[in-house]
Amino acid sequence: MMRWFLTVFALLVFLGAGWIANWSVNANQEIGVQEVIPAEQNAPGRFVDVDGRKLHVLVKGDLNADPTGVPLLLLHGFSVAGHKTWFPWADRLTTERTIIVPDLLGFGHSERVIEPHADLTHQGQARLIKGLLDELGVAKVDLVGWSFGGAVASETVLDFPDAVRSLALVAAHVYYTDDNNPWEWFGSLPFGLGRTFVWNSIGGGPSGWAARACDSDPSTCDRHDVTLIENTVDGLRAINRLTQVSRVPYDLAQLKTRTLVFWGEDDPIVPLDDGVRLADEIGAAETHIIPGADHSPHEKNPEEAVRILLDFFRAGT
Numbered sequence: 001m002m003r004w005f006l007t008v009f010a011l012l013v014f015l016g017a018g019w020i021a022n023w024s025v026n027a028n029q030e031i032g033v034q035e036v037i038p039a040e041q042n043a044p045g046r047f048v049d050v051d052g053r054k055l056h057v058l059v060k061g062d063l064n065a066d067p068t069g070v071p072l073l074l075l076h077g078f079s080v081a082g083h084k085t086w087f088p089w090a091d092r093l094t095t096e097r098t099i100i101v102p103d104l105l106g107f108g109h110s111e112r113v114i115e116p117h118a119d120l121t122h123q124g125q126a127r128l129i130k131g132l133l134d135e136l137g138v139a140k141v142d143l144v145g146w147s148f149g150g151a152v153a154s155e156t157v158l159d160f161p162d163a164v165r166s167l168a169l170v171a172a173h174v175y176y177t178d179d180n181n182p183w184e185w186f187g188s189l190p191f192g193l194g195r196t197f198v199w200n201s202i203g204g205g206p207s208g209w210a211a212r213a214c215d216s217d218p219s220t221c222d223r224h225d226v227t228l229i230e231n232t233v234d235g236l237r238a239i240n241r242l243t244q245v246s247r248v249p250y251d252l253a254q255l256k257t258r259t260l261v262f263w264g265e266d267d268p269i270v271p272l273d274d275g276v277r278l279a280d281e282i283g284a285a286e287t288h289i290i291p292g293a294d295h296s297p298h299e300k301n302p303e304e305a306v307r308i309l310l311d312f313f314r315a316g317t
Helices: 002-034 082-086 089-095 122-136 148-159 182-187 193-199 209-216 218-228 232-241 272-282 302-315
Strands: 046-050 053-060 072-075 099-102 141-146 164-170 258-264 286-290
Touching (some): 046 122, 053 082, 053 122, 072 122, 082 218, 089 099, 141 148, 148 164, 164 302, 193 232, 209 218, 218 232, 258 302, 272 286, 286 302
Parallel strands (some): 072 099, 072 141, 141 164, 258 286
Antiparallel strands (some): 053 099
16 A cells, blocks of 8 residues: 555656646746847837946926926836836826836836846945936935835935935835745746746746736736846846845934835735834824725825825925
8 A cells, every 4th residue: 555655646746847847848938939029129218327227217297397396206116017017097196296207127128137236236226216317317306115116215215315305105115034035935946947936926927927917907918018028037036036235124213304104004015014113113204004905005096195195295395
């Protein structure tokens, strides 16, 4: 009986390993077929060279004619779709504000970096954002950071406080544990398995983030285009594998810029407790919690979200 059991077990392991190997080979072949589009293709904005890095940025409105005196800068979360995750919601802000919506390095239409690099860290991204503003001729902005973009926004204020008039942190991912990153572990698996995992989780695979978003909301289907940009999967893997360099969350108490903390009551990714902790730590000027909202509280009740943000920034002029 034991011999029979071991034989069956060995056969199942063999078949399972074969299936995984075939799945990985097919996925890596498909990545090679799909990821062939230059970052510049179909980009709706302009490209700006910042310290040798090519960043894509979309500007809506006149940079020199925002009614409040400074434009509004929006930093997206950890999504390969980059700036597209703000739309069409962000168009509601353009009724009163000039908005600057960049793609962070490695996301959207911005340059892909396929090996871990300091430019991909919070401090590196913040430095590139400041360089982007310098290239655009913008001395100061109101700043909104969502999720991963909230960490970059916080870093930007800590490193370049004179460049930000007021700050809004939306479901900001500012508390984390470097030693507990499953994305890094799975993404680093050998024999092409890491690339397969990333492609099928946060990349352009059939079960990846873009496909899931499109299935749940057809209006987001245009976000799949950027997953076809060359080196997208390897760029995402590089970000996950890097050693983070950040003043966040360690120096958050030093953040003195007027700040709004904006959260969803039922956020499954960055829980409300983090928002409460953040508001207390930085002494937030205002805190708003959207009942029943998830990790995208601005999309749960867009009219209310726009009112909250515009009123907050207007009061800071």
